[in-house]
Amino acid sequence: MKPGTPRHEPDGEYDVLLTIARADFGSFIIQHYIRSLTWVVASHVAIVILLGSVWIRVGSDLGYSFVSALAGIGWSALGFVCIIPVHEAVHGAVYWVLGAKDIRYGISIRNMYAFAIAHMHVVSARELVWVGIAPFLVLTSLLTGCVAVLPEASFIFVGTIVLHTLGCAGDWTMLNYLWLNRKKELYMYDDADEGVMTYLAIRERER
Numbered sequence: 001m002k003p004g005t006p007r008h009e010p011d012g013e014y015d016v017l018l019t020i021a022r023a024d025f026g027s028f029i030i031q032h033y034i035r036s037l038t039w040v041v042a043s044h045v046a047i048v049i050l051l052g053s054v055w056i057r058v059g060s061d062l063g064y065s066f067v068s069a070l071a072g073i074g075w076s077a078l079g080f081v082c083i084i085p086v087h088e089a090v091h092g093a094v095y096w097v098l099g100a101k102d103i104r105y106g107i108s109i110r111n112m113y114a115f116a117i118a119h120m121h122v123v124s125a126r127e128l129v130w131v132g133i134a135p136f137l138v139l140t141s142l143l144t145g146c147v148a149v150l151p152e153a154s155f156i157f158v159g160t161i162v163l164h165t166l167g168c169a170g171d172w173t174m175l176n177y178l179w180l181n182r183k184k185e186l187y188m189y190d191d192a193d194e195g196v197m198t199y200l201a202i203r204e205r206e207r
């Protein structure tokens with residue numbers, strides 16, 4: 001059963017598996033992405049390499065010089081920064097669909113990331129998969145649509161897809177954490193006031 005009211009202390013029915021301060025999100029990525037290579041991480045790396053190859057191919061097909069490629073990369077980087085709010089809005093929209101009432105957004109300049117969180121709203125692992133993957137699916141589709149509409153700017157749009165996919169590493173880390181703990185009945189909630197996210201696991205009944 002889904003834990004109804006989030007508490008910081010385990011109440012006998014579930015255990016706190018992990019608490020991460022937002023400020024320490026970098027170490028979460030190091031621990032559960034870089035040091036925990038699974039097919040989830042490998043698929044992210046493979047998608048980035050594949051998209052990166054497409055990017056280079058598009059530049060060469062368009063006959064880009066080194067200087068025009070550099071300018072294109074600059075525009076792609078700008079495009080990436082511009083779509084960050086959309087990325088977070090998609091996370092927020094999924095939380096909203098899942099019934100979250102208090103959805104908050106923020107950025108951490110020091111840790112170089114933006115976030116959308118559902119304050120004190122418990123989500124299951126299955127729900128969290130959708131929260132995590134939705135921005136990648138939505139923005140990759142939207143930007144692919146842009147390539148179709150404006151093929152002459154395809155280098156910039158493909159570049160934005162590449163940078164955005166790279167930027168999804170934090171979301172992929174969360175997906176990998178869910179995969180690593182797939183045998184457990186896992187839940188997560190964010191405490192926006194404390195700046196902490198908590199993963200809970202239902203304690204298995206003793207037989």
Ligand SMILES: [Zn+2]
Pocket residue numbers: 087091135168170171
């Ligand atoms: Zn994200």
